[in-house]
Amino acid sequence: MIIDFHTHAPERGEFSDFIKGMDENLIDVAVLCPLGSSVVEISRSNDYIHSLVKTYPDRLIGFASVMPREKDAAAVLEHYIKDYGFKGLKLHPPIQNFSPTDPLIAPVIEKAIELDIPVLFHTGPIYLQSAMTSYGSPLLIDELAIRYPEATFVMAHGDPLGCDPAIASKHPNVYCDTTLRLADLTRIMPNIGEFYLEQLRGDEKLIFGTDSNPTRTWRFKYNLDAIEKMAAPQESKEKILWKTAAKLLKLNN
Ligand SMILES: [Zn+2]
Numbered sequence: 001m002i003i004d005f006h007t008h009a010p011e012r013g014e015f016s017d018f019i020k021g022m023d024e025n026l027i028d029v030a031v032l033c034p035l036g037s038s039v040v041e042i043s044r045s046n047d048y049i050h051s052l053v054k055t056y057p058d059r060l061i062g063f064a065s066v067m068p069r070e071k072d073a074a075a076v077l078e079h080y081i082k083d084y085g086f087k088g089l090k091l092h093p094p095i096q097n098f099s100p101t102d103p104l105i106a107p108v109i110e111k112a113i114e115l116d117i118p119v120l121f122h123t124g125p126i127y128l129q130s131a132m133t134s135y136g137s138p139l140l141i142d143e144l145a146i147r148y149p150e151a152t153f154v155m156a157h158g159d160p161l162g163c164d165p166a167i168a169s170k171h172p173n174v175y176c177d178t179t180l181r182l183a184d185l186t187r188i189m190p191n192i193g194e195f196y197l198e199q200l201r202g203d204e205k206l207i208f209g210t211d212s213n214p215t216r217t218w219r220f221k222y223n224l225d226a227i228e229k230m231a232a233p234q235e236s237k238e239k240i241l242w243k244t245a246a247k248l249l250k251l252n253n
Contacts (some may be wrong), residue, residue: 001028001238001241001242001246002025002026002027002028002029002208002224002241002242003027003028003029003030003031003208003241003242003245003246003249003251004022004027004029004030004031004208004209004210004212004220005031005120005154005177005179005207005208005209005245005248006031006033006120006156006177006179006209006210006211007030007031007032007033007209007210007211007212007213008032008033008035008211008212008213009032009045009048009049009052009213009214010035010213010214010215011048012214012215013213013214013215014214015052015214017214017215017217018030018212018213018214018217019056019059020217021212021217021218021220022059022220024220024221025220025221025224027220028059028242029058029059029060029061029251030059030060030061030212031060031061031062031063031087031088031209031245031249032049032052032053032060032061032062032063033049033063033065033090033120034046034048034049034063034064034065034090035065035092035095036065036095036096037095037096037097038067039067039070042065042066042067042096043076045065046062046064046065046080046084046086049062049063049086050062050084050086053084053085061086061087061088061249062080062084062085062086062087063086063087063088063089063090063120064077064080064081064084064086064088064089064090065089065090065091065092065096066080066089066108067096067098068091068096068098068102068104068105068108069098069102069104069105073105073107073108074107074108074110074111077089077108077111077112077115078111078115081115081117087117087118087249087250088117088118088119088120088248088249089108089112089117089118089119089120090119090120091119091120091121091122092121092122093121093122093132093135093136093140094122094126094128094131094132094133094135094136095122095126095128095131097131097132097135098135099134099135099140100121100135100140100141100143100144101140101143101144101147109144109148109151110148112151112152113148113150113151116250117152118152118153118154118175118248118249119151119152119153119154120153120154120156120177121141121153121154121155121156122136122156122157123136123137123138123141123155123156123157123158123159123164124136124138124156124157124158124159124181138155138158138159138162138163138164138167139163139167141153141155141167141174142163142167142171142174145167145171145173145174146171149171149172149173150173151173152173152174152175152248153171153173153174153175154174154175154176154177154207154248155167155168155174155175155176155177156177156179156209157177157179157180157181158176158177158178158181158182158196158206159181160181160182160185160192160195160196160199161185161192164176165196165199165200165201165205166199168200168205168206169199169200169201169202169205174205175205175206175207175244175248176200176205176206176207177206177207177208177209178206178207178208178209178223178226178227178240179209179210179211179223180210180211180219180222180223182196182223182226182227183222183223183225183226186225186226186229186230190229191231193226193227193229193230193231193232194230194231194232196230197230197232197236203232203235203236203239203240204239204244205244206239206240206244207240207244207245207248208223208224208227208240208241208242208245209223210222210223210224211223227240227241
């Protein structure tokens with residue numbers, strides 16, 4: 001079993017290529033995350049993902065996104081979770097232009113806690129000139145997790161060499177996803193996977209993700225190879241590849 005916890009579906013390319021990429025890499029289920037920098041873009045992305053999940057209900061899980069500083073953001077999130085069946089919230093602070101510690105996003109975080117859904121935050125570098133890199137700082141997720149210990153946060157693109165593993169380790173409900181960062185570092189540091197688990201103080205806090213989309217299906221294998229190369233017991237790899245994700249997505253219920 002493999003769950004890819006972090007993928008995207010921009011409306012370009014053939015979506016069947018994405019499913020083909022999943023099949024070729026033995027990925028059973030993929031979580032699709034919306035992207036956009038305005039209410040219009042985000043709502044369009046949510047709707048598109050909803051249509052894809054309806055087409056491939058056994059293979060895809062949708063995450064919602066909202067512009068979290070909007071007054072109705074918490075109600076909009078509730079609509080996507082309850083009416084669309086989405087199972088989490090994806091937020092991209094640099095692209096959506098907000099700080100994770102902005103008090104205005106409190107209603108959205110509190111709604112995510114009430115709905116008992118994970119919040120996947122982009123963290124780390126961003127290559128879009130207008131996006132504020134500082135909004136992607138893992139230090140802001142640490143501060144948010146101190147403020148909301150009941151919330152479940154996943155730091156996307158967790159950096160084994162930064163503070164990220166310590167932050168995930170010290171908060172019972174904070175996780176890192178492996179998306180791209182682990183694979184990039186494995187190319188130059190083949191032992192980084194073992195180091196990552198050491199810094200995380202165990203294998204309970206790492207979740208597999210790839211950032212694949214229909215025009216970048218090579219990312220499935222690229223990210224999987226890093227897990228394969230990791231010198232860790234099979235039991236740990238199962239947690240990384242699907243068990244922890246299944247717990248957060250409540251797939252057993
Ligand atoms: Zn992403």
